[in-house]
Amino acid sequence: xxxIKCLGAALVVISGCGLGLQLAGQWxxxxxxxxxxxxxxxxxxxxxxxxxxxxxxxLCRVGSRTDGGLGKMFSxxxxxxxxxxxxxxxxxxxRQVESLGKDCLLAKxxxxxxxxxxxxxxxxxxxxxxxxxxxxxxxxxxxIGGLRGQxxxxxxxxxxxxxxxxxxxxxxxx
Numbered sequence: 001x002x003x004i005k006c007l008g009a010a011l012v013v014i015s016g017c018g019l020g021l022q023l024a025g026q027w028x029x030x031x032x033x034x035x036x037x038x039x040x041x042x043x044x045x046x047x048x049x050x051x052x053x054x055x056x057x058x059l060c061r062v063g064s065r066t067d068g069g070l071g072k073m074f075s076x077x078x079x080x081x082x083x084x085x086x087x088x089x090x091x092x093x094x095r096q097v098e099s100l101g102k103d104c105l106l107a108k109x110x111x112x113x114x115x116x117x118x119x120x121x122x123x124x125x126x127x128x129x130x131x132x133x134x135x136x137x138x139x140x141x142x143x144i145g146g147l148r149g150q151x152x153x154x155x156x157x158x159x160x161x162x163x164x165x166x167x168x169x170x171x172x173x174x
Contacts, residue, residue: 009170016169020162024155029105031147033070037114038140040066040074045133048126055089055121055129056081069100077118093118113139 040062047058056078063075077096081089097115100106106114113136120132 005174009174012170012173013163013166016162016164016166017159018162019165020159023158023162026105027147027151027154027158030107030110031144031151033105034110034140034144034147036066036068037070038137038144040070041133041137041140044074045130045137048133049130052126069104073097073100089121090119093121110143113143 043062043065044058047053047061048055051058053061059074059078059081061078063071063073063078065071066074073096076099077089077092080087080092080096094115097111097118100111104111117132117136121129
């Protein structure tokens with residue numbers, strides 16, 4: 001009987017630790033995703049400004065260079081633009097941002113800012129597209145800078161709280 005209680009308590013502690021580590025991992029994942037997005041926006045700016053690519057070509061090229069949901073989103077947006085269905089870039093881009101799904105670690109405000117990027121990007125000349133991308137990069141850099149400081153704190157906090165909650169529940173159950 002004591003052995004069963006000890007095993008149950010150990011499972012509760014391990015579960016608490018696992019939950020804390022999962023929450024900490026979500027913060028790290030969001031930071032990594034924002035850094036990947038920044039890299040992709042830099043590549044997009046380079047394709048538009050220096051390679052003189054059209055927006056659809058630039059989106060497809062950047063999407064093909066990047067793995068994961070963001071790369072697929074960029075590629076899909078470029079392909080939809082090339083189909084010329086009569087939809088605006090804003091509509092296409094917003095649909096692609098929504099297609100990232102809830103599994104994507106981007107926060108609601110990150111998705112909103114990304115959706116607004118498409119609204120401002122489609123109807124402008126190359127110089128204005130570059131300025132829009134630079135403005136978005138500036139916002140993104142601010143978000144990444146703030147998040148870097150928070151990630152260290154939040155990861156320690158969630159890991160510690162997970163361990164403490166597991167220990168507390170184990171003591172209460174035993």
